[in-house]
Amino acid sequence: MGGGISGLSVAWLLKQRGIHSTVIEAQNQIGGLARSFNWHGIDCDIAPHRLFTHNREVLELILGLVPMHQHRRKSCIFIGGKKIKDPIDPIELCLKFRSKAPKLISGFLFKPKLKETSFANLALNRYGQGLYDLFFEPYTQKLLGVSAEEISAEWGRQKLRSSGFSQWFKRNSKTYFDSFYYPITGGYGTIAKRMARELGDSILVNARVSDLNFDEKRITSVTLHHNDKKDVIKCDHLISTLPATTLSTMLGEKIDFQYNSISLVYLNINRSQVMPYHWAYFADESIVINRMAEFKNFAQPIMATDNTVLCAEVTTHSDTPSEDVISALVSYGLIKREEIEDVLVLEESYGYPIYLKGF
Secondary structure (H helix, E strand, O other), rough: OOEEEEEEEEEHHHOOOOOOOOEEEEOOOOHHHHHHHEEOOEEEOOOOOOOOOOOOOHHHHOOOOOEEEEEEEEEEEEOOOEEOOOOOOHHHHHHHHHHHHHHHHHHOOOOOOOOOHHHHHHHHHEEEEEEHHHHHHHHHHHHHOOOOEEEEEHHHHHHHHOHHHHHHHHOOOOOOOEEEEEEEEOOOOHHHHHHHHHHHHEEEEEEEEEEEEEEEEEEEEEEEEEEEEEEEEEEOOOOOOOOOHHHHHHOOOOOOOEEEEEEEEEEOOOOOOOOOOOEEEOOOOOEEEEEEEEEOOOOOOOOOOOOEEEEEEEEOOOOOOHHHHHHHHHHHHOOOOHHHHEEEEEEEEEEEEEEEEEO
């Protein structure tokens, strides 16, 4: 169940082993959050995606599916009205925030030794109070809508690219990637489309599962509505890539788990490039944007264009996300209102899973 990149990958790998499967996707297209679309001549993703892994077997498998280009990652952070490097350079940080430098330096040198029961404690142990107050606490609150003290430390271990500033200098953290792969054309969704092409008619789109049918404790079939018709598909095994809350409801259970919805604001700008980065983070709570990508920096369009497309992610509730995004970018001097030629807003209900302590 689920025709996103996970569900398609399972079905594709099963087919390589001669095992038949059926992919059931509720939407009218495959790919899920890893789908792509072309807008004003530029391939766009549902927020920026990139391929990076230490697993050589997985990397070679995907590179064998889709032609990709290896990129040296280019990103930055906008914070307190200033632009700084990403990953954070402690020297630059102190120079640009001189009034906060004493607290930042003392935090770097005299980090606490807290029990890592939350993301807050994890970040404090690695980076100190100064950087936690300046970046990690406000950004986490904005991204997930809850305090860093409520977030699981395990989530943080997966997200933080280094274990502290000693690792920043060594650049050898297991979670640090200075490069990534991205499809040459078609956007990140090319991977899903390539798998779907091989799977053919074993994929059902516009197919919504209404019931899971049991024989004792085993699921034997699923009832679904496909193209306005009710159907039952028998199964020996059922693999779900649906949101955990959706699956639990189908099983007659209720779990205490949440997802943060996301608004994706796309701006078609009458300029060939806005920034030289793949993406930029916006840390200030007063700015609704979490992260913004410029897709032409991932892959150039087949036909040269004088325009560029930006995609801003917003998880803070806003009745006017596009206006809030535009105002923020204008305030930072990144764009001018008269350069905006078109606006598109997409909404995704299951943007970010919220891993609270004890999940």
